[in-house]
Amino acid sequence: MHIGKVYIVGAGPGDPELITVKGKRAIQEADIIFYDRLINEQLLAFAKPETELVFCGKKPNHHAIRQETINHLLVKHALKGKVVTRLKGGDPFVYGRGGEEAEYLSSNQIPLEIIPGITAGIAAPAYAGIPVTHRDYGSSFAVITGHQGSIKDFQWESLAKGIDTLVIYMGMKNLLYICRQLIKHGKNPNTSVAIIHWGTTENQRAVTGTLDTIAQKASRNNIKNPSIIVIGDVVKLSKEIGWFYPQVENVNEIRFVR
CATH class of the missing domain: 3.40.1010.10 (Tetrapyrrole methylase, N-terminal domain)
Structure with missing residues (x-):
């Protein structure tokens, strides 16, 4: 046979x-x-x-x-x-x-x-002008899932203090909890955060903020899954090297919500 x-x-x-x-x-x-x-x-x-x-x-x-x-x-x-x-x-x-x-x-x-394929955790930030590593902003990154069953077992202190950049899949439902846990375990509340919704597609939208403000901004702008969350100083580079702005006639009207 x-x-x-x-x-x-x-x-x-x-x-x-x-x-x-x-x-x-x-x-x-x-x-x-x-x-x-x-x-x-x-x-x-x-x-x-x-x-x-x-x-x-x-x-x-x-x-x-x-x-x-x-x-x-x-x-x-x-x-x-x-x-x-x-x-x-x-x-x-x-x-x-x-x-x-x-x-x-x-x-x-x-x-x-x-x-293998190109994973969204690297590609979506790249399309938003965010490198997950950069010599001046972050030499390490971790990829984690934001599922409720998984995040309960995280070593939050290690994630908050030991990793420069966090890339989170499937984390929108628990976004506020994740931000609070990172702050509680030592991460600066002013750490930059970006959420990229439908990354690399014509429907891509992104919201930037800080650990203190991102959950409110995401809610206000109705950002849901599928989205990639990026936490770390590399997010600051989006203002400088962001390049993919689908369905935008005027580049000054970029689809980043500040």
Whole structure:
């Protein structure tokens, strides 16, 4: 029996031109594609006309297909000899459950290949003119999740005092709590913060402030997920090197809310 192969592919952060050459090839060769909510669906145009497309998107408290079912389907179609492409937003190994899927495939002896993608935690700040590292502003950065179940176990003092820049995924629901914990454990309340909503896409918007003010600004401007939160002095560079202002006719009307 011929066994197919599964490609676990990072689709990038939203701008369709940020797909890798290898990722594009995996889309083009696929017999079936399982794709997530945050991918840019323009990428599906690279697929063959006969390719089957299966939506697997997840929203808070609602999954189109449960993770266990996705794992099973990947194996099922590979055992039929198909080329299966699992298309995930950003990078599949950065909060994308790609590791879980790869484990399941490996345990079932399914050939697989991991194709990394550009993760939103680096790309969204870059499109907002914020480098996550800079010799003058921050030589270290940490990537963390803002999910309620995870943040309770954080070593807040280490994050507040030991890391120059924090990049937070899925943190909007707990933004105020995160800011308060960082201040409580020693981070300056005036530390710069940016939130980039729908980074790298035509809907990108950003709000800047400080640990003391950002939660109020985000609420006032209706900034929700999907967003990346950046905390640290590197945020100050957005004023100088910000360059991506979609849907703005006058560059003076930049989509940063100060």
